[in-house]
Amino acid sequence: MNDMAADVREQADTTGGKLGMWLFIFSEIMFFGMLFLLYAVYRTRHAAAFHAAAQNMDTAIGTLNTAILLTSSLFMALSVHATQEGRKRLTEIFLSITIVLGISFLVIKSFEWLAHFHHGLYPGSVVLSRLGKGEIMFFGLYYVMTGLHGVHVFIGVAVLTIMLVLIHTGKIDKTKFAALENAGLYWHLVDIIWIFLFPLFYLIK
Amino acid sequence: MTQETRQTAPADYGTYLIVWLVLMILLAATVVLAKIDPLHLAVVTSMSIAALKVLLVLLFFMHLKYEKGYYGLMVFIPLVILAIFISLTFSDTYLR
Known part of the structure; x- marks a missing residue:
C-alpha cells in the first residue's frame, strides 16, 4: 500500500516536472521569438544592407555547425532511449557524444567570431561604423542572437555533464530518468533555435 | 502499481536514425535551395524547411508524437x- 502511494507520488512528480520544463521552453520561445521579430522588422527596413552584410557569413561553417547540432540532438534522443531500456553503458556513450558535439559547436562558433573580429566586424568597430545603419543592425543582431544561443549551448553542455555524472553514480537509471528527459528537452530546444538562426544569418543572401 | 506507469521507449533506435537522416537531407536541400533567384522565394523556402525540421524535432526527438x-x-x-x-x-x- 505504501509502495503504491509512493509510486503515485513519483508519477505525479515526473509529470509535473516535465510540464514545468515545457513551460520553461515556452518562455524561451517568447524570449528568442522577440529577437526573431526584431530581426524581421529591421530586415524589411534595411533589406539591401542586410543582404550586403550577410555576404560576410560563411555558409559552409554555418552548415557544418547545423549538422553538428542536429546530430547531437540525435544522440541526446538515443541516450534517453537507452536509459529507458536500462542500458547504462550505452546511455553514457551516447550522452558523451552529445556533449562532445556540443563543445565542438562552441569551438567552431568561437573561431568564426574571432574571424569576424579579425575583419573588424564587431559592435562599435571602426570598420562597422563606416558602414550604414542596416549593416550595424545586422551584426548587432547576429552577435546578440548567436551569443545568447551560445550561452544556451554552454549551459546545456554543463547540464548534460551533470547528467552524465548522475547516470554514472546510478542516480539516474531505468526507473528514474525524468531529469535526463528534461535535460534532453532543453537540448532539443537549443537545436530548434539554431535551426531558425541558420537560414536567417547564413542562407538568405 | 498505477494503471499507467511511465511509458517506456516510445520510439526505437531505427526511428530516431531515420528522423536524423531526413533532417540531414532537409539541411542539404535548404543549402541548395537558398540560391533560388527572387530573394523572397528563397526566404519562404528556407523558413518552410526550417519549420519542417523543427516539427520533426518536436514530434520525434521531443516525443510530442508519443505524449x-x-x-x-x-x-x-x-x-x-x-x-x-x-x-x-x-x-x-x-x-x-
Missing part, C-alpha cells in the same frame, strides 16, 4: 501568441 494530446495544445498556444505579436508589430511598422 498525451494536451502537450501539443500547450505548444500550440505560445506559437499563436507569438504569431499575434508578429502580425501586430508588422501592421504597426507597415502602416505607420
Whole structure:
C-alpha cells in the first residue's frame, strides 16, 4: 500500500516536472521569438544592407555547425532511449557524444567570431561604423542572437555533464530518468533555435 | 502499481536514425535551395524547411508524437501568441 502511494507520488512528480520544463521552453520561445521579430522588422527596413552584410557569413561553417547540432540532438534522443531500456553503458556513450558535439559547436562558433573580429566586424568597430545603419543592425543582431544561443549551448553542455555524472553514480537509471528527459528537452530546444538562426544569418543572401 | 506507469521507449533506435537522416537531407536541400533567384522565394523556402525540421524535432526527438494530446495544445498556444505579436508589430511598422 505504501509502495503504491509512493509510486503515485513519483508519477505525479515526473509529470509535473516535465510540464514545468515545457513551460520553461515556452518562455524561451517568447524570449528568442522577440529577437526573431526584431530581426524581421529591421530586415524589411534595411533589406539591401542586410543582404550586403550577410555576404560576410560563411555558409559552409554555418552548415557544418547545423549538422553538428542536429546530430547531437540525435544522440541526446538515443541516450534517453537507452536509459529507458536500462542500458547504462550505452546511455553514457551516447550522452558523451552529445556533449562532445556540443563543445565542438562552441569551438567552431568561437573561431568564426574571432574571424569576424579579425575583419573588424564587431559592435562599435571602426570598420562597422563606416558602414550604414542596416549593416550595424545586422551584426548587432547576429552577435546578440548567436551569443545568447551560445550561452544556451554552454549551459546545456554543463547540464548534460551533470547528467552524465548522475547516470554514472546510478542516480539516474531505468526507473528514474525524468531529469535526463528534461535535460534532453532543453537540448532539443537549443537545436530548434539554431535551426531558425541558420537560414536567417547564413542562407538568405 | 498505477494503471499507467511511465511509458517506456516510445520510439526505437531505427526511428530516431531515420528522423536524423531526413533532417540531414532537409539541411542539404535548404543549402541548395537558398540560391533560388527572387530573394523572397528563397526566404519562404528556407523558413518552410526550417519549420519542417523543427516539427520533426518536436514530434520525434521531443516525443510530442508519443505524449498525451494536451502537450501539443500547450505548444500550440505560445506559437499563436507569438504569431499575434508578429502580425501586430508588422501592421504597426507597415502602416505607420
